[in-house]
Amino acid sequence: MEQNRQLCSQLVGKQEEDTFSILIASDCHLGYKEKDPIRGHDSLVTFEEVFEIAKEHEVDFVLLGGDLFHENKPSRATLHGCIEILRKYCLGDKPCQVEFLSDQSVNFWSSSFPVINYEDPNYNISTPVFTIHGNHDDPSGSKNLSAIDLLSSSGLVNYFGKTSSVDEISISPLLMQKGKSKLAVYGLGSVRDERLHRLFASEKITMLKPKMDTDNWFNIMVVHQNRVKHGEKNYIPEEFLSDFLDLVIWGHEHESLITPEWNPKTNFFVCQPGSTVATSLTEGEAKRKHVAILKVFNKTFKVEEIPLNTVRPFYIDELCLQETGISCDERHEQEIVSYVKKKIESMISKAEAEHSGSTRQPTEPLIRLKVDYSGGYIPFNSLRFGQQFVGRVANPKDIVHFYKKRTRREITDDEEMESIENAELPISILERTVKIENIITELLANDSSYQMKFLSEKAIGDAVRIFVDKEENDIIEELVHHSLKKMQNLLKKNQGSTDLQLDQQVEIYKETVFGNEDMRKAIEGAQIKRRHRGDYDDEKDFSDSDEDIVKPSTSANPENNGRGNRSRDRARGQTRGHRNSRTPSRGRGRGTAITSSGCVFTRKPATATASSTLKSKKSEVINLVDEDDSDDPFEIDRSKRSRKA
Amino acid sequence: MEQNRQLCSQLVGKQEEDTFSILIASDCHLGYKEKDPIRGHDSLVTFEEVFEIAKEHEVDFVLLGGDLFHENKPSRATLHGCIEILRKYCLGDKPCQVEFLSDQSVNFWSSSFPVINYEDPNYNISTPVFTIHGNHDDPSGSKNLSAIDLLSSSGLVNYFGKTSSVDEISISPLLMQKGKSKLAVYGLGSVRDERLHRLFASEKITMLKPKMDTDNWFNIMVVHQNRVKHGEKNYIPEEFLSDFLDLVIWGHEHESLITPEWNPKTNFFVCQPGSTVATSLTEGEAKRKHVAILKVFNKTFKVEEIPLNTVRPFYIDELCLQETGISCDERHEQEIVSYVKKKIESMISKAEAEHSGSTRQPTEPLIRLKVDYSGGYIPFNSLRFGQQFVGRVANPKDIVHFYKKRTRREITDDEEMESIENAELPISILERTVKIENIITELLANDSSYQMKFLSEKAIGDAVRIFVDKEENDIIEELVHHSLKKMQNLLKKNQGSTDLQLDQQVEIYKETVFGNEDMRKAIEGAQIKRRHRGDYDDEKDFSDSDEDIVKPSTSANPENNGRGNRSRDRARGQTRGHRNSRTPSRGRGRGTAITSSGCVFTRKPATATASSTLKSKKSEVINLVDEDDSDDPFEIDRSKRSRKA
Structure with a gap:
C-alpha cells in the first residue's frame, strides 16, 4: 500500500483524465463565535479560503467530513454567508468530469430531489460538494432535517450519509468513475458514539460493495465520530470499520492529522483533516490547520497537504x-x-x-x-x-x-x-455544570411532588440534552406525550385492578418494557418516526396522525410521488425484527426511483438493492444469497464486530 | 381606463408575444400554524396550488406582495418546504420571454448576486418569482437579512423593494419589456405604517420614472401596508401613491379584493390579492381566496381572477x-x-x-x-x-x-x-395583553429602583416589541449599550459639574437630544447602521467596530468587490442631511455595477441614477435639474403629500 502511494505520485499528472482530484476538508463550524466582534468572521473567512483552494486546484469535487455548521440551527447570517460562498465557488461552466454510477435515489433517499446537483439540468455546477452531517449539524425537528438539507434542496451541496433507522444502518456507496478509475465513497453522518458502537458490536452496520469489478474500486469512507477513546463505548475503534476500505476520512476530531496514517490491523489509511477553525483552546487545535488534495488513480492515491493561511494564529x-x-x-x-x-x-x-x-x-x-x-x-x-x-x-x-x-x-x-x-473547561463552567445537575437530582430525590411516576431520569436527561443542544423545543413535550400514551394503554388493558396492583404494574412496566432503553430509542427515533410511520408498530399513537392531512407533493418528478411515500415504505421495512410481518417485500419503490443518466448499474433491472438490504437482517441475507447471480449490484460486507464483544 | 381594459381583453390572445402574463398573489404566510396537527400543512398546500396555476398558465413571472413567510424566522421545515416548491415549479427549460432592462445592481442593491435569476447562466429558470417582503418576513438581525434573502442568494427568487435608509426612500423600478410592451414594477417592502406615513407626508419618498419613453410604460407598484385605516397615521392612503401609476398591487390586507378597483382620485386601479391562507378568524378571511393572472399589453391590462381550491373552508x-x-x-x-x-x-x-x-x-x-x-x-x-x-x-x-x-x-x-x-381578540388574550402592559407601567411608576435614568419608556417598549416579534435577542442589549455610550459621552464633556447639575443635564438631555424620536431611530436603524457605517456620524460608537476585521468577500464578481463596499458607499450618501459633508459624490459604484445583458439603459454611461438620487433631497434635486439633458435614465416623481398635512 505504501508502495502504491509511491506509484501514484509517479502516475498522477500523466493520467489526469483517469485521476480523481478531490479536496478534503472537515469541521468548518460555520458561525462559530459569530457574535464575537473579533472572531465572528473567522469560520466564513477560512471556508472561503477552502473553496479558493478547490477552485485553484480545479478539483473534481469537494468532500467534507461533517460539522459544516457550528450550531444545529445556524443563524440566518451564517446560513446566508455559506450560501454566498457556495454559489460563488461551486456554480460555473466547468463541466464535472466524474461520471456518477450509483442509484441516486438510494444515495440521496431522504431528498425530494434525489439527484446529484451537477446532473440536474437546471443547475450549472462546476465544483460539486459532497458532505455528511456532523454532530453539530445533524438532522432534527419534526421532519428530521439538517441545516444541510436547506443547501441540498437548493442544489448547492450533495448531502449523503443520512441514516433512516435507529436500529440498523446500511451504507450504500456513492459510485463514481473518472476515466479508468473507479471510486466508491461510503458516508455515515454522525451518530451518537455509544449507539454506533453498539450497532457495530451487534453487527447491525452493513456496507454494500458493488459486485461488478468488486476489487477495482478505490474505497473511501467518511465518518464523523470520536476517534480518540472517551470511555469504553464513547468512540469508534478503527478496527470496527471494514478492511476492504482503502482510506477513511475521519471528521469530528479537530486536530489536523491530515497525512494519512496506515493502520496495519485494518489495512487502510486514515486521514483526519481536522477543523478549519479552532473551537476550543486545546493543544490539538493549536496545530496548523489544513485541507488536502486527494488524488486517486485506480487503487492508488496521493494526498497533498495544503496549510490554510487565513486561520487565526x-x-x-x-x-x-x-x-x-x-x-x-x-x-x-x-x-x-x-x-x-x-x-x-x-x-x-x-x-x-x-x-x-x-x-x-x-x-x-x-x-x-x-x-x-x-x-x-x-x-x-x-x-x-x-x-x-x-x-x-x-x-x-x-x-x-x-x-x-x-x-x-x-x-x-x-x-x-x-x-x-x-x-x-475552566473552573467557572465546571461549577455551573455541577449546579444544574444537582438541581435536577435534588428535585427528584427530595421533593416527592417532583417524583416521576412515568418517566425515567435518563430519558428526561436525554430529552433535556436535545432540548438544549438542538433547540428542539418540542422534544420534552413529545417525550411526555409518548410516555403518557404508553402508560394509558397499559392501564386500559388492566381495568378493574386495585390501586396497589396498578402501582405495582406501573413500576414493573417502567423498569422493563418502558425502561431507559425504550425511552432512549423513543427520543432518538422521534424525528424519524414522525415521518416513517410504522417504525414502532405498537406505538402508533406516538405522534399526531398526519396521514389524512392534505400535504404538498413536492417531489422533483411528479410521476414519482416523492420522497414521502418512498421513504415511508422503506421505513416500514425497517421495523425492529418485523414484528407484524416477516414477509420480505423486496424492491419497493425501486420501480419509481429516479435513475441518473449514464448510470451503469441502474440501467439494469435491479430487484434487490441497497434498499432491500435495509430490511431485517435475516431476510436480507437470505434474499441476497438466494439471488447471488441476480442483477443486484451489491455485495454485503458486514462490518467487523468489536474485538471486545 | 375602464375602456382600456376592454380594449385589452380584445387584444390579448392575438398579441401574445407582446403581452405580459403575470401571476399575482400575496400573503402566503408559509408556516402559519405549522405545529397544528390539522392545519399545519395548509399554507404550503395552497402555495403549491399557486405555483401549479402559474405553471398551467405559463406566466412570464410570479409577483408576490409580501409575507411569503408567517414567521420572521421560519422553521427549517417551512423554509425547506418552500424551497422544494420553488425548485419544483420555478426551475426548468422554458425560456423567460421578458427582457430585463433596468440596472440590476440598483434593483437588487442589497444582494451579493445582484442579477435577476433567469439571467444567471448558472440557473435554468422557467418561472421567475419577484417578491417584496412583508411585515412578517422583513429584514432583521445583524446583517439586515430577511428569510427571503436565503431564497434570493440561492437563486430561487428575486427579492426587491428592500430599503436602505430609514429617513428617505427612493424607489427605482424593475423595467421589463416583452415584445412591444413595457412594464415598470415599483416595489416597496413593508415599512412600519407610521413611519411610512410620515415619510410620505414629508415628501421623503421618491419614485424614479424612466425618461425614455416615459409615457409608454405600464406602471405597477407593489406595497405591503395597511390599506384600511387603523388610526390617523397607521395606514397608507391610496392618495399618497403617485398618480402616474396604472395599477397598485396591495399586499398585507388578507381579504381578497382581487378585482381591480378604480380610484378616481388617483387615476389608478388597486388590486388586493388577499392572503392564500386565513391567519385570523375574521369576516375578511372567510371570503373566497384568489390569485390573479394579470395580462399587460402596452398601457392596457386585464385581470383574470382564479379562485384557490385547496384553501380550508x-x-x-x-x-x-x-x-x-x-x-x-x-x-x-x-x-x-x-x-x-x-x-x-x-x-x-x-x-x-x-x-x-x-x-x-x-x-x-x-x-x-x-x-x-x-x-x-x-x-x-x-x-x-x-x-x-x-x-x-x-x-x-x-x-x-x-x-x-x-x-x-x-x-x-x-x-x-x-x-x-x-x-x-378573544377575551383571554385581551386580559393578558393588559396584564403585560400593566407590569411594565407599574414597575416603572411605583418602584424607584426600576426607574430608568437613561432610557425612555417608549424606546424600551419598541425594543421589547422587536425582541418579541423578530426574536432579535440582542436588540435590548444594543439599545442599552447605545444609550450608555451617548450618556457617557455627555458626562465626559461635563466633567467637574456637581451631582445635581449632572442630574439636571441628564434629564434635559433625555428629554431633548436623546428623546423618543432619537431612540426610535436608533432602533429602526440599528440593522442598517451595523452594515452602513457612518449613517449617524455622531453615533459611531453604536455598534462594535468591525471595519478592521477580515471579512469574507463573497461577491458574485471578484472584480466587483461585492455588496459590502458598494452598499456601504451608498449608505454614506444617505446620512440625514449630510451633516459632515454636503459635497455631492455622484455615481459611486456605478462603474462596477453588473449590467444585465440586453439592457437598454445601463449600456449608456449613466452618471446620475437611482443611487445618486438617494442622497439628501437638496443636492439630489439640484443635480438632476442641472443635468436634465444628461444620460440619466430617470425622472423623479415626488410622491404626493398627505392632503391632511
Whole structure:
C-alpha cells in the first residue's frame, strides 16, 4: 500500500483524465463565535479560503467530513454567508468530469430531489460538494432535517450519509468513475458514539460493495465520530470499520492529522483533516490547520497537504506555579500575576514574529496559558487579568486557564471520560455544570411532588440534552406525550385492578418494557418516526396522525410521488425484527426511483438493492444469497464486530 | 381606463408575444400554524396550488406582495418546504420571454448576486418569482437579512423593494419589456405604517420614472401596508401613491379584493390579492381566496381572477344572545349552550354541502361564531364547549368568540385604532395583553429602583416589541449599550459639574437630544447602521467596530468587490442631511455595477441614477435639474403629500 502511494505520485499528472482530484476538508463550524466582534468572521473567512483552494486546484469535487455548521440551527447570517460562498465557488461552466454510477435515489433517499446537483439540468455546477452531517449539524425537528438539507434542496451541496433507522444502518456507496478509475465513497453522518458502537458490536452496520469489478474500486469512507477513546463505548475503534476500505476520512476530531496514517490491523489509511477553525483552546487545535488534495488513480492515491493561511494564529502553553519558585502565600499574588503576564507577552511576541504577513490572516492571536495552581496557590481573576490584552489578543477573557494536575491512580472509564471532557473547561463552567445537575437530582430525590411516576431520569436527561443542544423545543413535550400514551394503554388493558396492583404494574412496566432503553430509542427515533410511520408498530399513537392531512407533493418528478411515500415504505421495512410481518417485500419503490443518466448499474433491472438490504437482517441475507447471480449490484460486507464483544 | 381594459381583453390572445402574463398573489404566510396537527400543512398546500396555476398558465413571472413567510424566522421545515416548491415549479427549460432592462445592481442593491435569476447562466429558470417582503418576513438581525434573502442568494427568487435608509426612500423600478410592451414594477417592502406615513407626508419618498419613453410604460407598484385605516397615521392612503401609476398591487390586507378597483382620485386601479391562507378568524378571511393572472399589453391590462381550491373552508357568523329570547339568568346556561351548538351544527352542515369535493381541499372547516353576550349574559367555557367538535372542525378550541357590542359614541383616533385591533381578540388574550402592559407601567411608576435614568419608556417598549416579534435577542442589549455610550459621552464633556447639575443635564438631555424620536431611530436603524457605517456620524460608537476585521468577500464578481463596499458607499450618501459633508459624490459604484445583458439603459454611461438620487433631497434635486439633458435614465416623481398635512 505504501508502495502504491509511491506509484501514484509517479502516475498522477500523466493520467489526469483517469485521476480523481478531490479536496478534503472537515469541521468548518460555520458561525462559530459569530457574535464575537473579533472572531465572528473567522469560520466564513477560512471556508472561503477552502473553496479558493478547490477552485485553484480545479478539483473534481469537494468532500467534507461533517460539522459544516457550528450550531444545529445556524443563524440566518451564517446560513446566508455559506450560501454566498457556495454559489460563488461551486456554480460555473466547468463541466464535472466524474461520471456518477450509483442509484441516486438510494444515495440521496431522504431528498425530494434525489439527484446529484451537477446532473440536474437546471443547475450549472462546476465544483460539486459532497458532505455528511456532523454532530453539530445533524438532522432534527419534526421532519428530521439538517441545516444541510436547506443547501441540498437548493442544489448547492450533495448531502449523503443520512441514516433512516435507529436500529440498523446500511451504507450504500456513492459510485463514481473518472476515466479508468473507479471510486466508491461510503458516508455515515454522525451518530451518537455509544449507539454506533453498539450497532457495530451487534453487527447491525452493513456496507454494500458493488459486485461488478468488486476489487477495482478505490474505497473511501467518511465518518464523523470520536476517534480518540472517551470511555469504553464513547468512540469508534478503527478496527470496527471494514478492511476492504482503502482510506477513511475521519471528521469530528479537530486536530489536523491530515497525512494519512496506515493502520496495519485494518489495512487502510486514515486521514483526519481536522477543523478549519479552532473551537476550543486545546493543544490539538493549536496545530496548523489544513485541507488536502486527494488524488486517486485506480487503487492508488496521493494526498497533498495544503496549510490554510487565513486561520487565526493560536498559541498554547503551560505553566506550573510550583516550578516558578514564587511562594503560594497570597501576599505574592502580584508577583505571580507579573510572571504570568511576562509569559503571555512572550507568546504574543512569538505570534507577531510568526505571522504570515497575509492581510487575510487575523493579527490578534488566540492565546491560552494553562496554569497549574496545585500546591496551595490561589487562582487570580483571569477575566480582569485579560483586560490588559484587549486589542492585542483575540480572547482576552479566557487567556489564562487554571487547573490542578490529577494525581495518578487507576481510574474507571466513566471517570476517564469525565476527566478528558472536563480538562478543557475552566473552573467557572465546571461549577455551573455541577449546579444544574444537582438541581435536577435534588428535585427528584427530595421533593416527592417532583417524583416521576412515568418517566425515567435518563430519558428526561436525554430529552433535556436535545432540548438544549438542538433547540428542539418540542422534544420534552413529545417525550411526555409518548410516555403518557404508553402508560394509558397499559392501564386500559388492566381495568378493574386495585390501586396497589396498578402501582405495582406501573413500576414493573417502567423498569422493563418502558425502561431507559425504550425511552432512549423513543427520543432518538422521534424525528424519524414522525415521518416513517410504522417504525414502532405498537406505538402508533406516538405522534399526531398526519396521514389524512392534505400535504404538498413536492417531489422533483411528479410521476414519482416523492420522497414521502418512498421513504415511508422503506421505513416500514425497517421495523425492529418485523414484528407484524416477516414477509420480505423486496424492491419497493425501486420501480419509481429516479435513475441518473449514464448510470451503469441502474440501467439494469435491479430487484434487490441497497434498499432491500435495509430490511431485517435475516431476510436480507437470505434474499441476497438466494439471488447471488441476480442483477443486484451489491455485495454485503458486514462490518467487523468489536474485538471486545 | 375602464375602456382600456376592454380594449385589452380584445387584444390579448392575438398579441401574445407582446403581452405580459403575470401571476399575482400575496400573503402566503408559509408556516402559519405549522405545529397544528390539522392545519399545519395548509399554507404550503395552497402555495403549491399557486405555483401549479402559474405553471398551467405559463406566466412570464410570479409577483408576490409580501409575507411569503408567517414567521420572521421560519422553521427549517417551512423554509425547506418552500424551497422544494420553488425548485419544483420555478426551475426548468422554458425560456423567460421578458427582457430585463433596468440596472440590476440598483434593483437588487442589497444582494451579493445582484442579477435577476433567469439571467444567471448558472440557473435554468422557467418561472421567475419577484417578491417584496412583508411585515412578517422583513429584514432583521445583524446583517439586515430577511428569510427571503436565503431564497434570493440561492437563486430561487428575486427579492426587491428592500430599503436602505430609514429617513428617505427612493424607489427605482424593475423595467421589463416583452415584445412591444413595457412594464415598470415599483416595489416597496413593508415599512412600519407610521413611519411610512410620515415619510410620505414629508415628501421623503421618491419614485424614479424612466425618461425614455416615459409615457409608454405600464406602471405597477407593489406595497405591503395597511390599506384600511387603523388610526390617523397607521395606514397608507391610496392618495399618497403617485398618480402616474396604472395599477397598485396591495399586499398585507388578507381579504381578497382581487378585482381591480378604480380610484378616481388617483387615476389608478388597486388590486388586493388577499392572503392564500386565513391567519385570523375574521369576516375578511372567510371570503373566497384568489390569485390573479394579470395580462399587460402596452398601457392596457386585464385581470383574470382564479379562485384557490385547496384553501380550508371557513365559515363565520354572528349571534346576539339578547335576540335569542333566552333569559340571561345563569340557570339558563344549558339552554344557551344548546342554542349555540345548533347554530354551529348548521354551519358545519353548510360547510359539508359546499365542499368542492376536491381531495386537496381539507374537509374539516374553520368555524367561527361571534357571540354578543351584552345584556348581562355570562360567557360559557368555549374551550370545553369546542371539544365536542374535535375531528369535525379544524379549530375546536376557538369556535365561539364572545364579545360585547360597543355603545356608539365619539371616539378618538387612538381609541378607534384600539377598538379595531381589539375587536378580533378573544377575551383571554385581551386580559393578558393588559396584564403585560400593566407590569411594565407599574414597575416603572411605583418602584424607584426600576426607574430608568437613561432610557425612555417608549424606546424600551419598541425594543421589547422587536425582541418579541423578530426574536432579535440582542436588540435590548444594543439599545442599552447605545444609550450608555451617548450618556457617557455627555458626562465626559461635563466633567467637574456637581451631582445635581449632572442630574439636571441628564434629564434635559433625555428629554431633548436623546428623546423618543432619537431612540426610535436608533432602533429602526440599528440593522442598517451595523452594515452602513457612518449613517449617524455622531453615533459611531453604536455598534462594535468591525471595519478592521477580515471579512469574507463573497461577491458574485471578484472584480466587483461585492455588496459590502458598494452598499456601504451608498449608505454614506444617505446620512440625514449630510451633516459632515454636503459635497455631492455622484455615481459611486456605478462603474462596477453588473449590467444585465440586453439592457437598454445601463449600456449608456449613466452618471446620475437611482443611487445618486438617494442622497439628501437638496443636492439630489439640484443635480438632476442641472443635468436634465444628461444620460440619466430617470425622472423623479415626488410622491404626493398627505392632503391632511
